[in-house]
Amino acid sequence: MKTVVKQIAGRILRNPLLRPCGPPLLHAVQYSLGVHCREVVSFNQPVRAKTAERIRQIVTQWPTQTMGVDEAYLIRAAVIGTAKIDGDIAEVGVFRGGTAKVICEAKGARPLHLFDTFEGLPEPGKIDTEFSKGQYACSLESVQQFLTGFPAVHFYKGYFPASGTPVKDRRFSFVHLDVDLYESTKGALEYFYPRMNTGGIFISHDYVEFAGVRRAFDEFFENKPEPLVEMTGNQCMVIKLSPAQAQ
Numbered sequence: 001m002k003t004v005v006k007q008i009a010g011r012i013l014r015n016p017l018l019r020p021c022g023p024p025l026l027h028a029v030q031y032s033l034g035v036h037c038r039e040v041v042s043f044n045q046p047v048r049a050k051t052a053e054r055i056r057q058i059v060t061q062w063p064t065q066t067m068g069v070d071e072a073y074l075i076r077a078a079v080i081g082t083a084k085i086d087g088d089i090a091e092v093g094v095f096r097g098g099t100a101k102v103i104c105e106a107k108g109a110r111p112l113h114l115f116d117t118f119e120g121l122p123e124p125g126k127i128d129t130e131f132s133k134g135q136y137a138c139s140l141e142s143v144q145q146f147l148t149g150f151p152a153v154h155f156y157k158g159y160f161p162a163s164g165t166p167v168k169d170r171r172f173s174f175v176h177l178d179v180d181l182y183e184s185t186k187g188a189l190e191y192f193y194p195r196m197n198t199g200g201i202f203i204s205h206d207y208v209e210f211a212g213v214r215r216a217f218d219e220f221f222e223n224k225p226e227p228l229v230e231m232t233g234n235q236c237m238v239i240k241l242s243p244a245q246a247q
Contacts, residue, residue, distance in 0.1 A: 043069075051076070052069055055073055055102060059102075066178075067178075071233040071235055075103065075176055083108060083110075083173075085174075086173060087110075087173035088111045088112070088167070088170050088171070089111065089172065089175070089176075090114075090115065091112070091114050091176040092160050092177050092178070093116060093176075093179040093205075094115070094116040094118075094143055095116070095136050095138055096138045096143065097146040099176060099178065100112070100143070100153075103176065104147060105150075109151070109152065110152070110173065111153075112150075112154065113154050113170075114154065116138075116157065117157065118139055118157050120134035121134065121136055121180060124180075124181050124212075125181060125182050125183055129211075131181060136180070140155060140157050160179075161191040164191055171196070172196050173197055173200045173201075175202050176203050176204070177204040178206065180210065180213065182213070182216050183212075185217065186216040186219070189217070189220045190220070194244060195245075196244060198240055199240060207231075207236035208231075208233070208236075214236075217236055221238065225241045226239060226240060226241050
């Protein structure tokens with residue numbers, strides 16, 4: 001049965017029409033086949049089950065998101081866990097706003113800075129063979145509407161890190177990356193690493209699945225003190241050990 005699920009997952013990820021709704025679609029396949037996610041994370045504990053159900057509502061509602069429930073749960077946990085760390089929150093690669101909404105419901109009063117072209121991916125590099133320019137486009141206005149009602153949420157349209165100039169003097173406690181491409185991931189790490197406070201957390205999507213993201217993280221942290229942790233979903237996580245640096 002697991003072999004069947006893996007085959008289906010491969011077909012979803014290779015199909016450009018299905019890839020944007022891949023995680024929710026794959027979860028639906030898993031449940032229909034009786035292959036649940038207990039190996040990844042258990043949602044049976046009552047408090048966790050309630051939280052997971054709320055996350056499921058966000059990532060499976062229309063507009064469909066590209067993040068799995070277990071992956072979004074980890075993001076939420078990291079946001080809550082870094083509440084004791086000074087600094088703002090940032091996300092680069094917003095797409096339809098699903099993970100941003102999960103963050104909004106967990107961040108408290110901390111400012112959230114959202115960066116995206118809102119016109120899709122830039123031109124992929126040679127290593128980014130799975131992607132195409134303009135993929136994952138979603139308008140700024142639709143995301144703003146999706147996140148209506150949450151305080152201290154700031155939007156920045158354009159290519160990052162050039163679009164990061166307005167927050168160049170800020171410090172951060174949590175940063176989520178979902179930018180898919182090697183150069184975009186590298187640029188985001190170079191920008192946020194010196195601005196991340198000690199104990200702050202990076203989480204990136206696509207580390208497990210796509211070579212460009214993996215290469216960017218592996219190269220960047222090769223000679224740095226922080227351990228790079230591959231997670232059970234399609235993510236990696238880094239906890240900042242060294243202090244933020246003056247810019």
